[in-house]
Amino acid sequence: MSQEMFDKLAQAVIDGESEDAEALAKQALEQKLDPLACITNGLTVGIQKTGELFASGEYYLPELIIGADAMKAAMQILEPALLSGQEREVTGTIVIGTVEGDLHEIGKTLVGTMMTANGFRVIDLGTDIPSADFIDAVKESGANLVGASALLTTTMLQQEKLISSLKDAGLREQVKVMVGGAPVTASYAKQIGADGYAEDAISAVDLAMRLIDAPA
Amino acid sequence: MTSMTGKQRISAAFKKTFSDADPELDRVPAYMFSGACNSQLVGSTIGELMQDGQIFAKGQLAAYERYKPDIMLMMWDLNVDLEAIGNEIRFPDDSMPVITKEILEDKGKLSSLQVPDPKKDGRLPAYLDACIEVKKHVTDSPVSGVIAGPWTIAMGLRGAANLLRDSIKDPEYIHELMEFCIQATINSTQALSEIGVGVGYSEAPASMDLISPKMYREFVFPYHKKIVDHFKEKKIGVGLHVCGNADAILDDLVATGVSNLSVDSGSDLALAVEATRGKAVLIGNVPTELFLAESAEEMRQSIQNCIHVAPNDSGYILATGCEVPAIAPPKKVDWFMDLAEELGAYN
The missing domain is CATH 1.10.1240.10 (Methionine synthase domain)
Known part of the structure; x- marks a missing residue:
């Protein structure tokens, strides 16, 4: 059965x-x-x-x-x-990672797992990831979402840097940017020009769904 | 009344908690947890301050001069014990130290680990020297050391995800590990008390942001209690700080017997008031992100709220919920003590 x-x-x-x-x-x-x-x-x-x-x-x-x-x-x-040609239906593609200078892994990895479970293709870059690596991964994968995690008040700044790097690379219109991590708040996310903030891995999935349904 | 010293204000807070006395105070006692951000006051990088105890001491003294906190907290970083035990640490110029290798990634190595000697190993001697140096110059306010608690050490040695896995898959291992970690905490606490500074331990990961209340009671509480009991016998009181949301374990934290409990902005101060009344001096809990805000308005509201909620019949010290961000500009750190002065004045 x-x-x-x-x-x-x-x-x-x-x-x-x-x-x-x-x-x-x-x-x-x-x-x-x-x-x-x-x-x-x-x-x-x-x-x-x-x-x-x-x-x-x-x-x-x-x-x-x-x-x-x-x-x-x-x-x-x-x-x-999986049989060739038999692929999971992909809801969207997200590049995720913990930003440069920050080795906190748990929250980021759980976001990846929950996104995978909900049909997203997840490219998990790992921890301590410079903006340039996010950019390369977005280019290679054609991702429509980026998730950046930061657990320190000092490394939070890297989330802002990532957003401006995406702009400089001409990719900002292609992707929605989600940020998270203990010191990050919804108002900080807004302030740095992110598209959304999620408090945990579960709400990150809802947020991602909302963001890619939203008109570009 | 005339202006009191930090020592007088802190002593009054303890008397309010542990006796029937109701000593007069000119204003609410106040201090902030600051270390890394003081690199800006002495023109060093964060990395330099974290690797050189003399620069650290210079930064703390500059902070004392500028902010005049009622407690001079010796907030370096919480990797000092971990590094002395065997973790590898990287020191970025512009950010907090990060662990690059956890010594207990292979859990079998536990039996080969040595409890560090605070007078010899890693940056521990530099930390003690910095405390001695600062205490020499800061005579108006108590100087207090802050070290990693045993759960923080356990998590740092084993790695957070692995330790959380062990909590379900191999609970016995955690108990073995905690027996080792409390030895490190006890040694560091002992060394600090010998040089005459107060001691508090920080347990960043003991709140419900990472573990359940049941886990706290099983894996952490017995060891917290052991440390507190050990020092109570020597008539030394220790303090405890927990990051994040600890609402569900406030009574447990107080039941460890700590003499002061510092809660983060994730915890509800009103609940902490009830839990600590008459049992521990309560410390907290202004959100540290307000040190990065555009204006002082939100900090003003937060401080006003803390003072409003704080107990009148038990000791309370206004403080930051956690460490002031390393990148907070000094003029925003000024806000904190200025607002404490303005809003916390009695009569």
Whole structure:
């Protein structure tokens, strides 16, 4: 029964059980289940449920992290098995990273996971990323969104620098820029000319959806 | 009444909390957490100030001269212990130090780690020397050291994401790690108290921004209590600062027995008033982003609100919720003490 497998995959993500998720993904392929359906109806359902539990205050950051780990473990098995020509429908493409001088990783990575779960193609550059690297990645990927994270009051300034670099590179019209991180606020985002601010990974997805639906 | 000194104001705040006395105060006691931003007062880069204890001391003294805070907090950076234990740190010119390698990325290395000697290892001796130097010159206000608490050290050594994973996958490991980390905190606290400065530890990542209240109670509280008890026996009181939203654990933080509790702007000051009344001096919690605002108006409102909410029957010290941003211009730091003076005057 494929639905049973989807439910198990979802549960492995909700429980943050990476080994189970990986084993289930292998089992699913052995049973000739459609890997895309396993992702969409299993893993994605699981990580969205995990996000809901976080939003409602039942889960905290640790549960969200291990849920994302479990999702990644299963994705590594399922993604290579996608049939050629069978690609996930892409909602949008986002380049994300933590800005130069800042090595905080957790929030940025969770945003990436939640965006992936919601159908975005995510190019995660990592941490300590200079503006120039964001620009190169936007050019190469044709992204329509950029997400920049900063956790220090000193590195927040790099978000502003990134926005002006995007302007200088003639890419500002092509992308919507989202910013986040503990010291960042909605008013700061507005002040530096970002298109939006999200408080956590869950609301970042809603924000991204809104931003790309908005008329250019 | 005539103007009081910082020492008199802080002493009054403690008496208000821990006795029935209601000493007179000329204004609300006030200070800010500032370190990196003082590089601007001495013409150094942030990187230079963070690597040279003498420049740091010079910066703190310049800040004392200019702002006249009621407590001179020796806010360097919270990587000092981590570095002495074995983390690799990079010191950018224009930004705060960043960890480039966590020694416990491989968790098995824990058994080989040495508790650092504050008189020998890393920047710890330079920190102690800076405290001695500043205390020599600052005689009107108490000088207080601030060091990383055990949970901050644990997270720094292991890496935040890994430590949060361990909390679910390998809780026993966290307990082992915390036993090690409290030794580091205790040694640093001991060394600071021997040179006669106050001690508070900062636990940036102990709030609900990263962990659940249940996790605080399981992995952090017992160790906080151990440290506080250790020093209570020696008649040394220690303070605690928690960043972010700590509303759900305020009673727990107070139950550790700390003599003062400093809360960040993410916490609700009114709840903190209830939790600390008669048990700990409350410190807080003006948002630090206001030091980057265009005008002083929002800071004025925030300070007014803090003073309005603060208890009359228990000790309270007006302070920043966290560290003043390294890039905050000195004239905006002036706002803070000027507003404390203006808005916090009694009668």
